Amino acid sequence: MKKYILAGLLVWLPLAITVWVLSWLLGALNGVFESMLSASQAVLPQAAHASIERLRHVPGLGIVVMVLGLLLTGVFAANFVGQWWLRQWDRVLHNIPIVKSIYSSVKQVSDTLFSSSGNAFREAVLVQYPRQGSWTIAFVTGKPGGEVAAHLSDDFVSVYVPTTPNPTSGFFLMMPRSDVRVLKMSVDEALKYVISMGVVAPPEAAPARN
Structure with missing residues (x-):
């Protein structure tokens, strides 16, 4: 019975997490739309408040309006006039x-x-963190600059160490390049490896042909 329960969990867990993320995103869009309606009520005359209240109860209207607003903003920002205004x-x-x-x-x-x-994550690397002898995956984000670079005499790189299973939080480190081991796996493969807590290992790189 335990085997079947785990098999069922593996089927439904990815779907449940996907639905949860989409629900959170749609809720955020609806929240912005509600704030826009509340701001409109504060500005528009009292006669228009009844119409605004009716808009609150239209299913899915907030999502449609926000997606349409993002689309129109993108079109505006992509042309010469929009870039000038921005x-x-x-x-x-x-x-x-x-x-x-x-x-x-x-x-x-x-x-x-x-x-x-942009090129936020340039390559996946192995670094020793949080102590010597303990290795984790990190992503190179560039090189230290400005005043920080002036205090680092050797060749240093900036790396981002993500947390598991949420890679949007993590730690920013500056490490000697000699302490960083470059991986052949792509950034996407490394992110999947981190998010899955090491369960979904990327395929081994094929040996180079002579």
């Missing part, structure tokens, strides 16, 4: 105290992670 918007936000620190940091990270020309 530059002006960035300039305004960068002149606001406190806001500029948060906005610029988040924008740099998001541009690196989600831009089609």
Whole structure:
């Protein structure tokens, strides 16, 4: 009976997690839509409040509106006029105290992670962490720069060590390049290996032909 229960769990667990993630995402989109409706009620006259309340009860409307808004924003940002307006918007936000620190940091990270020309994770490597003799998978994100690089005399690389099974949290380390072992597996294969807690091992690289 234990064998059959585990077999059933392996069938339903991936589906359950997928549904949970999608439900969370759809809930977040609906939450943004609800906030937009509440803001509209604060600005529009009282006569329009009844119509706004009816919109709250339309199933799936928030998701449709948010996806459509993202699509139209992407189309606007992809053309010359949209890029000009976005530059002006960035300039305004960068002149606001406190806001500029948060906005610029988040924008740099998001541009690196989600831009089609970005290269957030360059290669998968093995590093000793959290102590000598204990190895884990990490991802090279670049080289130390600025003031930090001036304090590091040797050849160092910046690496990101993800946590399992949630790779979106982790640790940022700067290590000597000599302490990093480059892996032949792709970044996608390494991420699957981390998320599966080592259960889904990537295939071994084929030996090079002479």
